[in-house]
Amino acid sequence: MPEQLAESIVQLALRRGFFNPTAEIYRGPAGFYDLGPLGTLMKLNLINYWLDTFVRRETSYEVYLIDGSLILPFEALKASGHVDKFTDPKAECARCGRIHRLDQLIEEALGLKVEGKGIEELQEIVKVHGVRCPSCGGELTSFKEHHLMFKLSVGGGGETAFLRPETAQNIFLNFKRIAYAMRAKLPFAVAQVGKSFRNEISPRQSIIRLREFSQMEIEVFFSPIRGDGPSSFDEVGDTVLRILTREEQRRGDGGEAIELSARDAVEEGIVPNKFLAYYLAKEVRFFQSLGIPPENMRFRHLLPEETPHYSGGNFDLEVKFSFGWKEIVGNAYRRDYDLTVHSKHSGEDLSIDDNGVRVVPHVVEPSFGVERILYAILEHSYREGVRDWPLLMLPRIVSPIKAAIFPLLDRDDLVAKAWEIYTRLRSSRLPIYTVYDERGSIGRRYARADEAGVNLCVTIDHQTLQDNTVTVRDRDTAAQVRVRIDELEELIFNDAYRGLEQ
């Protein structure tokens, strides 16, 4: 059954224009997807809702929004550690054909630390020490590096640069400029929405693992010595977090998530600080408002071997998909790592004055994967068996089409009236995207609208011509109400915010 859901979603996405493989007509390389008309609207709505929630309406501190370059120079990514960390040295066994990570192999066999060493050096070590295939003892050949970053050559001199592997680096690189330009005081945050690129070895699962993907990220900068938290922490402190602890993960069965409030999670030392816990709580609320039930969410505390040495704790927000639990938000406590390494490599002082004390701020980073979230929403909205046709019960705020306008019959007077109402709504200053449809029976049009997740269907009938009222049908209940035409605009707008927190 579960795989069938994923299949149904992909079919629907293709059929209705949510997403499709890039350069489909050429069978382009895997890991690239284009968003279609409906997918694009949905993405924009999601981003706007996210910006509203995490940037514009944030009252604990200022959140500055930036838009950085996708291409970053070699030096910046060398400093951040990506050049070394995002390269996997590999070798193949001549006898059994298995492929091994060279660095892991050498560390296991010889106990040598080889982080950051080039492929030639590693090859030399293998030769000198006679390291062989751990599976069959065969000889190692075909040494090569796999770059997880897309390498570019910039300008006439051919300077090396990369497509950014995460949006975060732009924020650290701009830290000093932003802090000065905005006269920022700790704590403050910088947010960014944009594309990132990772040259995955074998991307799969439609838009879940992409080589080019969109991130919505925030870096919160705070004093490492004050030990405070967001001023509005108490507003979300009671939110229940489901945490899959490290102890639970080490159990054979995969473990059970424990439940406790965000406040208790900090007090019991499970989550390292209030800034991180604040975001975990806000994320739960955010995704709940997007129709993902709490029992389908959990925060997995990454194991030490999964996190970089500087990490003060990473908590992945995982959502239960039809094919298993999958990360949709990464929450990292990066301490002062990034600012420190960039300060060291660039020679710039990236400390900041905090009430008379120079400090290098610590950083908490929630990083949202846009396409994964879109997919999660689609899976959680898809219903079969409610109607005689598939129904997409999308969160009203992100659904691409807020209302569809139908003349009940394909009859001149009704069509003219419907078109008049449609053009009026289309000209609205409110963000209410509407469509018009007169083809086929009214039932067929309701079905089409349901499948595209259209929030409301407005039908113009004989009575409209008499008293200027129309019927408005709700997607989720199929219930109809009669409303005056001059109330429509606001009704459609307000309906999109139905059920959201104030």
Place this chain on the structure above:
RNA sequence: GCGGCCGUGGUCUAGCCUGGACUAGGACGUGGGCUUUCCGAGCCCAAUACCCGGGUUCAAAUCCCGGCGGCCGCACCA
């Protein structure tokens, strides 16, 4: 990247093993027409497909090779 299975209109598929009668069939959807007073109604008409390249053959959707893509497993995945 390795192994297994797979690739036919927009979607799902029949045909492939056993090459020729395939001018590639069906369902749903789509466009047009008629009809139709609120939940995929009906009738008529139409358009749209053998993933790409090479090979075998008198003849390839069908057999072989390569590429690309998909699914599953392994590996990989801040």
